[in-house]
Amino acid sequence: MTITLRQYGDTLLTYLRPQRKRALLLCAVILASIAMQVVNPQFVRNFIDGAMAGEPTKTLIGFGIAFLAVSLVNQALTAIAAWQGAHVGWTATNILRSDLARHLLRLEMSFHNNRTPGELIERVDGDITALANFFSQFVVRIAGAAFLILGIIITVTIEDWRMGLAVFLYAAVTIFVLVRMKNVAMSATEREREASAVAYGFVEERLAGIEDIRANGGGPFALRRFQIILRQMLIKSRRAWMRRSTFWFVLITLFTLGDVIALGLGSELYFSGLISIGTIMLFYLYSSMLWEMVDQIIQQMADLQKAGAAIERVGNLMAIEPKMVDGNRSVMPTGPLSVEFDGVTFAYNDRDKILDNVSFKLEKGKVLGLLGRTGSGKTTLTRLLFRLYDPTDGRLLIGGVDPRDTERDLLRKHVAMVTQEVQLFHSTVRDNLTFFNSEIPDSRIFEVIEQLGLRDWFDALPQGLDTELTAGGGGLSAGEAQLLAFTRVFLHDPGLVVLDEPSSRLDPATERLLEGAMNRLLKNRTGIIIAHRLATVARADEIMILDKGRILEYGSREELVADTESRFYELLTKGLEELEEA
Numbered sequence: 001m002t003i004t005l006r007q008y009g010d011t012l013l014t015y016l017r018p019q020r021k022r023a024l025l026l027c028a029v030i031l032a033s034i035a036m037q038v039v040n041p042q043f044v045r046n047f048i049d050g051a052m053a054g055e056p057t058k059t060l061i062g063f064g065i066a067f068l069a070v071s072l073v074n075q076a077l078t079a080i081a082a083w084q085g086a087h088v089g090w091t092a093t094n095i096l097r098s099d100l101a102r103h104l105l106r107l108e109m110s111f112h113n114n115r116t117p118g119e120l121i122e123r124v125d126g127d128i129t130a131l132a133n134f135f136s137q138f139v140v141r142i143a144g145a146a147f148l149i150l151g152i153i154i155t156v157t158i159e160d161w162r163m164g165l166a167v168f169l170y171a172a173v174t175i176f177v178l179v180r181m182k183n184v185a186m187s188a189t190e191r192e193r194e195a196s197a198v199a200y201g202f203v204e205e206r207l208a209g210i211e212d213i214r215a216n217g218g219g220p221f222a223l224r225r226f227q228i229i230l231r232q233m234l235i236k237s238r239r240a241w242m243r244r245s246t247f248w249f250v251l252i253t254l255f256t257l258g259d260v261i262a263l264g265l266g267s268e269l270y271f272s273g274l275i276s277i278g279t280i281m282l283f284y285l286y287s288s289m290l291w292e293m294v295d296q297i298i299q300q301m302a303d304l305q306k307a308g309a310a311i312e313r314v315g316n317l318m319a320i321e322p323k324m325v326d327g328n329r330s331v332m333p334t335g336p337l338s339v340e341f342d343g344v345t346f347a348y349n350d351r352d353k354i355l356d357n358v359s360f361k362l363e364k365g366k367v368l369g370l371l372g373r374t375g376s377g378k379t380t381l382t383r384l385l386f387r388l389y390d391p392t393d394g395r396l397l398i399g400g401v402d403p404r405d406t407e408r409d410l411l412r413k414h415v416a417m418v419t420q421e422v423q424l425f426h427s428t429v430r431d432n433l434t435f436f437n438s439e440i441p442d443s444r445i446f447e448v449i450e451q452l453g454l455r456d457w458f459d460a461l462p463q464g465l466d467t468e469l470t471a472g473g474g475g476l477s478a479g480e481a482q483l484l485a486f487t488r489v490f491l492h493d494p495g496l497v498v499l500d501e502p503s504s505r506l507d508p509a510t511e512r513l514l515e516g517a518m519n520r521l522l523k524n525r526t527g528i529i530i531a532h533r534l535a536t537v538a539r540a541d542e543i544m545i546l547d548k549g550r551i552l553e554y555g556s557r558e559e560l561v562a563d564t565e566s567r568f569y570e571l572l573t574k575g576l577e578e579l580e581e582a
Helices: 005-053 057-106 109-113 117-159 161-180 186-208 210-215 219-244 246-271 277-318 378-385 408-414 429-434 442-451 455-459 478-492 508-522 534-539 557-562 567-574
Strands: 339-347 353-362 367-372 393-398 415-418 496-499 526-530 542-547 550-556
Touching (some): 005 057, 005 117, 005 277, 057 117, 057 277, 117 161, 117 186, 117 277, 161 246, 161 277, 186 210, 186 219, 186 277, 210 219, 246 277, 339 378, 353 378, 353 393, 353 542, 353 550, 367 378, 378 496, 378 526, 415 478, 429 478, 442 455, 442 478, 478 508, 496 508, 526 534, 550 557, 550 567, 557 567
Parallel strands (some): 367 526, 367 542, 496 526
Antiparallel strands (some): 339 353, 339 393, 542 550
């Protein structure tokens, strides 16, 4: 795919429009700087011609002072343009980065399952950073160079039409070559960015599994694979760099030609008595300036090709439409929520059914104990409740509402989950509890802490709510992380709570705290507990056992305990501590 000029323009206008005042100021500064650069060689010409004509020293000093003054003003304008350009560029790319991140978060889990976090980080950060140079440097320098070239052509033409024609032809040929070579390195640059994304993804995956890699002696293998990936990245980067460098090899001849035109034609006109020596210097200065502008355009065109590859890759991501569309219903029932599965079937692909014709109804305020071996469909069932996926077939109702008929954000305000692996962020305990919602007052947080019976534990934190947590909750035990998760959910105040048995494999003291917190959390709420131990389902009102995506058994816990033929009774009589062994 080739990026058109219109696509470049649309991207620029979309993200520069919100800061058009600053962009207009930037344009004004650029135009003023261009005017200074066009005017300044005139003082040099006047100084030389004045010296040749025997003008008074005072007059020559005046030309020199004017030259220095204009140069200083131009330097100040250049600094302002650079500062304004950086501000405009980074503001624009931050808006684009935010739009891309928001779009990726809207895409369903099937999209994210097929891509590593490292790859998406490279898209959101690496590709957008390449565009930062496009927004700030490209617009400022290309626009400035174009206006300056136009100013030089007009000024030289006024001095002598023959020299003006020569400069115009030189500029036209150079620009023609630039346009023709615009996409020469586009595909190679795109492959370079893809290789970078693969490297990011590899590093992210290996860092996430560093404990397993070390424990199993996989370090040398991981390093060898990384070396192969970096080798491929080197090859593709070198190929892209060589193609981008083609500009220099092709256009160096044109640069030399510019000097020949300025000095050769200028000398011919001088010896013909048509221009002065000062005018020859004027032409040479303008020629050098033109050379610098073309060189600047070459550098920016190389960046433009990087930007083009980034625009294409970002555009491809933005073009992916979410398969899940929010419904129009803007109200969900308050309080405990009922859950109903009606012939629900689900598969991650077209072949293997994870859930197969699952039907049951959990009344509001009841607690369901969900049992089954690994791969039986327990986790998938709970993911449907959050609308991370939609059923392949059948219907799901939460509080009498089909999740497809309402907004996902609204649905997830009424449904919450506590998992065994709690996600914690590098921030304070307060931020981790509120998910960075500054509108939740500390008084509300302490009220929840009291309700959960966790005040003593929180008081033991070094700095209370201001205690800083490292990335991933480093420094906290698994039980302490679970306590934070319980408080977080309680602040959420959902009507339906899903618990992936957070009390498994914890020390007795922390487990007692969690047991008390769990009882308070499930009070006056509907609950689903993915149980890994039989002791956990003692608090459940109903029991469901899944096997290969089908309901093997479902009913009241008391009835199943009393039924000696039930699978649940068999598990109890076996006295299995871990249900995964069943």
